[in-house]
Amino acid sequence: MFRPLLRSSPRLTALRNHIAPPLVNRYTLFHTMSVPKTMKAVVVEQTGGPEVLQLTTSHPVPTPKAGELLVRNNISGVNFIDTYFRTGLYPAPKPEILGREGAGIVAAIGPETSGFQVGDRVAWMATGGYAEYTAVPAAKSVKIPEGISDEDVMASFLSGLTVLAFVKETYPVQKGDWVLFHAAAGGAGFLAVQILKALGAKVIGTAGGAEKCALVKSLGADVVIDYRSEEGKDWVKHVKEATGGRGVDVVYDSVGQDTWEGSLEAVKRKGTIVWFGNASGPVPPLPLPKLSPKCVKIARPTLFGYIETREEFEYYTNELFNLLKSGQLKTKIHKVYPLEDIAQVHKDLEGRKTMGKPLLRP
Numbered sequence: 320m321f322r323p324l325l326r327s328s329p330r331l332t333a334l335r336n337h338i339a340p341p342l343v344n345r346y347t348l349f350h351t352m353s354v355p356k357t358m359k360a361v362v363v364e365q366t367g368g369p370e371v372l373q374l375t376t377s378h379p380v381p382t383p384k385a386g387e388l389l390v391r392n393n394i395s396g397v398n399f400i401d402t403y404f405r406t407g408l409y410p411a412p413k414p415e416i417l418g419r420e421g422a423g424i425v426a427a428i429g430p431e432t433s434g435f436q437v438g439d440r441v442a443w444m445a446t447g448g449y450a451e452y453t454a455v456p457a458a459k460s461v462k463i464p465e466g467i468s469d470e471d472v473m474a475s476f477l478s479g480l481t482v483l484a485f486v487k488e489t490y491p492v493q494k495g496d497w498v499l500f501h502a503a504a505g506g507a508g509f510l511a512v513q514i515l516k517a518l519g520a521k522v523i524g525t526a527g528g529a530e531k532c533a534l535v536k537s538l539g540a541d542v543v544i545d546y547r548s549e550e551g552k553d554w555v556k557h558v559k560e561a562t563g564g565r566g567v568d569v570v571y572d573s574v575g576q577d578t579w580e581g582s583l584e585a586v587k588r589k590g591t592i593v594w595f596g597n598a599s600g601p602v603p604p605l606p607l608p609k610l611s612p613k614c615v616k617i618a619r620p621t622l623f624g625y626i627e628t629r630e631e632f633e634y635y636t637n638e639l640f641n642l643l644k645s646g647q648l649k650t651k652i653h654k655v656y657p658l659e660d661i662a663q664v665h666k667d668l669e670g671r672k673t674m675g676k677p678l679l680r681p
């Protein structure tokens with residue numbers, strides 16, 4: 320502890336602090352911010368409907384372990400996958416704080432953790448975003464560059480990395496490819512249409528309702544089908560017409576149960592189906608011989624398989640940040656909801672009421 324040797328004066332105090340900052344300052348500046356003991360969080364004790372999303376105002380703030388950062392979340396993303404963990408479609412231990420991504424300020428740093436400082440503005444991908452604070456692996460956190468808002472990052476982080484990985488690696492989309500993308504006005508879809516157009520693909524987007532279809536069209540999609548309308552119900556026929564009877568080179572299907580059979584029909588001979596979600600329910604077990612007549616390839620990717628290493632994670636986050644910074648990729652926030660309204664966000668997502676990405680302000 321610094322012990323004053325001389326009588327204090329403003330000049331001496333400044334000099335003293337320069338040589339040896341008082342402990343309290345050093346702690347605040349370099350090790351941790353002032354962090355409360357408890358916080359607001361939404362905890363799911365057991366699987367079920369939106370009613371199991373229980374807000375508590377006295378959840379213990381986590382302590383970052385080795386390799387972790389404690390982030391004070393400014394904004395968190397809400398993804399359809401969160402509903403799968405809520406219902407139990409995807410198993411995860413409960414009680415659980417849902418939310419796979421957040422953006423905010425590093426409030427404290429765990430032991431043996433390098434590359435970050437308290438006060439850094441970061442985005443992270445892990446679990447526990449429906450809370451004021453989250454302890455997250457530093458390996459899955461990244462500093463947000465100047466000039467990009469937390470909101471823009473959250474509207475495109477998990478969703479955008481998913482799209483980038485799936486169009487670059489799962490099926491490397493080529494200029495001139497016909498691509499069918501379902502739920503094209505959603506969190507992932509809104510970004511996908513823009514990214515696919517930038518790659519030179521011919522894009523067919525499906526969406527439910529006139530407003531969503533107009534949004535998809537405004538992004539430059541070549542063909543937009545309202546698959547909930549009377550006219551668009553037979554969307555396979557429209558896809559075939561648009562592609563001269565051939566079918567598309569690739570289908571990106573995250574709707575699942577309601578679309579998978581149509582997707583098999585709409586894909587061309589030797590085409591690919593990238594099935595990556597279950598918005599309408601899971602696809603039933605698929606008999607492999609169904610793929611034979613057209614020699615179809617099926618992929619069932621998950622983003623996390625493409626960003627496992629730090630190198631992969633940084634590659635895709637840099638790609639995304641460059642697209643955002645250059646203005647090539649626009650984001651669309653459906654609405655920023657307060658943490659208290661989390662059940663409503665899930666209802667809106669499952670009720671197909673969202674366009675673009677819903678965000679949560681913890």
Ligand SMILES: NC(=O)c1ccc[n+]([C@@H]2O[C@H](COP(=O)([O-])OP(=O)(O)OC[C@H]3O[C@@H](n4cnc5c(N)ncnc54)[C@H](OP(=O)(O)O)[C@@H]3O)[C@@H](O)[C@H]2O)c1
Nearest residue numbers: 398399502505506507526527573596597598599621622671
């Ligand atoms: N595999 C991965 O790693 C990965 C990563 C990210 C996302 N995903 C998947 O990608 C999909 C999109 O995710 P997102 O967070 O961006 O969600 P989203 O697209 O914003 O929301 C889902 C959309 O699916 C459509 N949908 C069709 N049938 C539906 C039904 N019966 N119930 C509810 N929605 C239905 C709705 O759009 P319309 O009204 O236009 O039909 C709805 O807006 C999800 O299936 C998600 O699980 C997978």
